[in-house]
Amino acid sequence: MENDPEAHANVFLGGQRPLRLECGVELKNFPVGYQTYGKLNTEKSNAILVCHALSGDQYIANTHPLTGKLGWWELAVGPGKLLDTDKYFIICSNILGGCMGTAGPREINPDTGKCWGLDFPVITIRDMVHAQAMLLDHLQIETLFCAIGGSMGGMQVLEWAATYPERLCTAVPIASASHHSAQNIAFDEVGRQAIMADPDWRGGNYQEEGTMPYRGLAIARMIAHITYLSEPSLQRKFGRRLQDRPAVTFGFDADFQVESYLRHQGSTFVDRFDANSYLYITRAMDYFDLEERYNGVLGDAFRNTKTRFCVISFSSDWLYPTVESRRIVHALNSVAANVSFAEIESDNGHDAFLLEEPEFWRVLSGFMDGAAEHFGLPNYTLSKTD
């Protein structure tokens, strides 16, 4: 295995046994891009899987190869940090349907030698988790100390807890939900329609035709970005301030700072993200409904679980509001599962889980330390062979 503390790799999985997707299609010999940080101990008991969100990827704590920017959870992952790479072995893989090295619409379909495009099967959160489990098998890790993730990452964490309870000591779904609400689906649909309305989308065949639906994808990102922020945080950051001009121009240029900010968010996103991936991943989120799978009784997803849960929400998150986290907590209570739940006071909206939130970190690190003690993590001693 990689000894490089910031090891990255692409592996092909499903060579022996294909991944059977929920839609019925089987994926054989498909690529998975992933990163690891820290070292796996000899007992293999210190592995943490970080599940990334819609627009995230496996580059959590090192420079992103496309943007040159810091990893998206650089604040939380590293030596001495919340997810301490001196104690834990941290794994993050690009999700199925993604566009950073894992099988998705941008990758080559081995049967045709061309890009998958819309021929790529529609995937689900559960499929993503199955692929992650196959990666763990490949890494010869039987049990995770923790699966942690925010937003769609939290959905994967819940799916992990429901599907592989025996492989999971602790589960930390942050700012997440056990299903997509009508409002969540509605916002996703507007994003998808923006992409599909772009003439450069070419019915999803843009790669073959040498175009890119930049405008559509940028608009999808702009809409979604609004849902990640709270009204007070937008007001605080931008108010009605004008962008490099003394007065409004009586035109449709970006007069306001908030317009300029959103345009920037949109235009930088298209440099690193694939439009079809955006369609597939948002679809996977829309289809997610853990409760439905268990005949309307969410608690049954976690019956007899030994996993310890720490559910966290943010007070100003209106995309996955606290009530959604509380629904998860009540379900866990109904099966007497071991759960902690905290709503963190913050006006940073949904994005708070990516930001410097001292209370959030204090709660989470307390939970992790308590769980490490409970599950007898060998006082963070590292493997001698490394």
Added chain:
Amino acid sequence: MVIEKDRRVIRIDLQLIADMVVPGSRVLDVGCGDGSLLDYLLHEKNVDGRGIELSMDGVNACVSQGLSVIQGDADKDLFNYPNSAFDYVILSQTLQATMAPREVLENLMRIGKRAIVSFPNFGYWRVRASLALRGCMPRTKTLPHEWYDTPNIHFCTIQDFVRLCNNLEINIEKSLAMNSRRLVSAIGSRPFAANLMGEQALFLLKRNSD
């Protein structure tokens, strides 16, 4: 001088509760505050402990110490728990602040094989004296609030509580009263005296049906 650091010293009323808990059992502490009782039970009695706490500050303090605590409230959040999920459900100094104490007590008895309940005794002689002699709503060390800003909305006396337990067919396995000098006595044999002299009361309850 070297002072031996022992973080496992807890308030006497909490210690009395802890003494009733059998080591290694499953415990739910409803209204667990900053988690000092849970922390004690976890480390000294090796329990599988959970907590519910109304204040977010309390919850965050508990979870940051590694305790399994959720934000919630005794009136609303006990319904989700299955029957007999815990060996003990603890409600310490909280019953009098609930909206529906009878329902809360029924829920405690449903989800716990046993319940441990403590509350300020409104039959305490200083409380009685305050009303009878001064004509004022009582304020004591355990009841420091003014009538208009008190969280305590359903006071009862030891006698009242015993009567409710009888109505609900709850077995009182143990009952203690603590006076203002923190002296503890059994209520059982001298209920009248306990109701007069006890500032706080503590009950270990068990379902009759079991």
